[in-house]
Amino acid sequence: MTIDAQDDPAPTRAQRRRERERAAARESILSAARELARSEGWETVTMRRLAERIDYSANFAYRYFTGRDDILLTLIRDGFTRLRDAMDTASRRPAAESAAATSDTDVPDVAAIRRAAHAYLDFALTEPDLYQLMYGLGGVRMPAADTWVEGQAVGDVLTGLLAAAGDRQPEQHVLQLWATAHGLVALLVVGRVDVDSAALHALLEEALTDCLTRALPAPASPRRSGRSAAEPTGKPTGKRQL
Template sequence: MSKPEASTPRERYRAQVREEIKKHAWEQIATAGASALSLNAIAKRIGMSGPALYRYFAGRDELITELIRDAYRSLADTFRARAEAGAGLDGLAHALRAWALDDPQRYFLVYGTPVPGYHAPEDTTRITSEIMAVLLDACAAEQPPAAPPSPLETHLAGHRDWAGQHPAPPSALRRALAFWTRLHGVLSLELAGHFTGMGFDPARLYTAEAEAVAGH
């Protein structure tokens, strides 16, 4: 989903400055982490006074919110595009890995350690629901042969708030959770460097986990 274009020169200039501020914020996060994000430091980098910068972002939390919103929106758009192109669980799995490797700091901002003292607004939850809806669609479309429900599936039948109003059956819910937890687990360890020196290719481990979840 593309962002609406600014309609006046003033709006276009404001949008340009906000994008520049976010660019420097990402650079600062890559160097020192999100918890050390400083609007005053960014202002100095772009030759702007602190008070002037606060005309574009009211504070650190608003800037972090914008970065988180952009990150989730990027993944939601990536998933939707792949699904519309016919990708199933395998395709979504590899889209997730490519998205994470393309910008590890973006990945860790939304799937790493929460920023101390920060609480994401509800509109970001709506975007994450879009991501999960695409995943649940894929899981429901690739259902394995019918089998007696597992204990987890029985539990999920009555505990499905995280799936919103999606009509996926409990077996698809279980598959979506397995996809999300197992693949994020491998990605988080890989991006944090925990596989360094272990002598195997993390891409092969990730592919094996993706295939296991997809039932191949």
């Protein structure tokens, strides 16, 4: 005689309530970490300081996270997910909604690349504390290998857009564009440049135009219409993480 497998029972009301309470407690701890970092820097984020900030015992946070690194990794992974989603959403947005980041003569594929790249810079400028944590600019460094998959997913957004536009070496050009966008943010963070966000976007736009002119077939390079796109040389670089 066989016994049919029973479906897992639906969670009870008490279980759902405990799950909501757990989610709320975790979010309160993460929020406290973000606020503490914003006011005093990421190096000040410790389990003791977080407990003081949320007015609980020192052991409270350990019920929901294994330690400070677990909290920071959670924030970093969430940051990469939000960055990827922001770039993906921007790439799909109608050009009329983001005219500042595109040219009137851009074909759809090229316009999408521009919008995604500018969304990356927008994220870094609007979430500076989180961006610094994600890329080790805030005085605290987490192993890149621990969030490699999430970082790779950010780069994959641009890689896919470049490939769709006809780029035969998309990973190489993603690395080039990332170096430009990230370099601009890093210089701003350390106080080596004193420019506003519009100027940073203008610098990124120049780099985008130069890169796309070389990377894409000539018809897809409207801003340099008198110049043929360079033929790809060499082999694509290895995997990269944004």
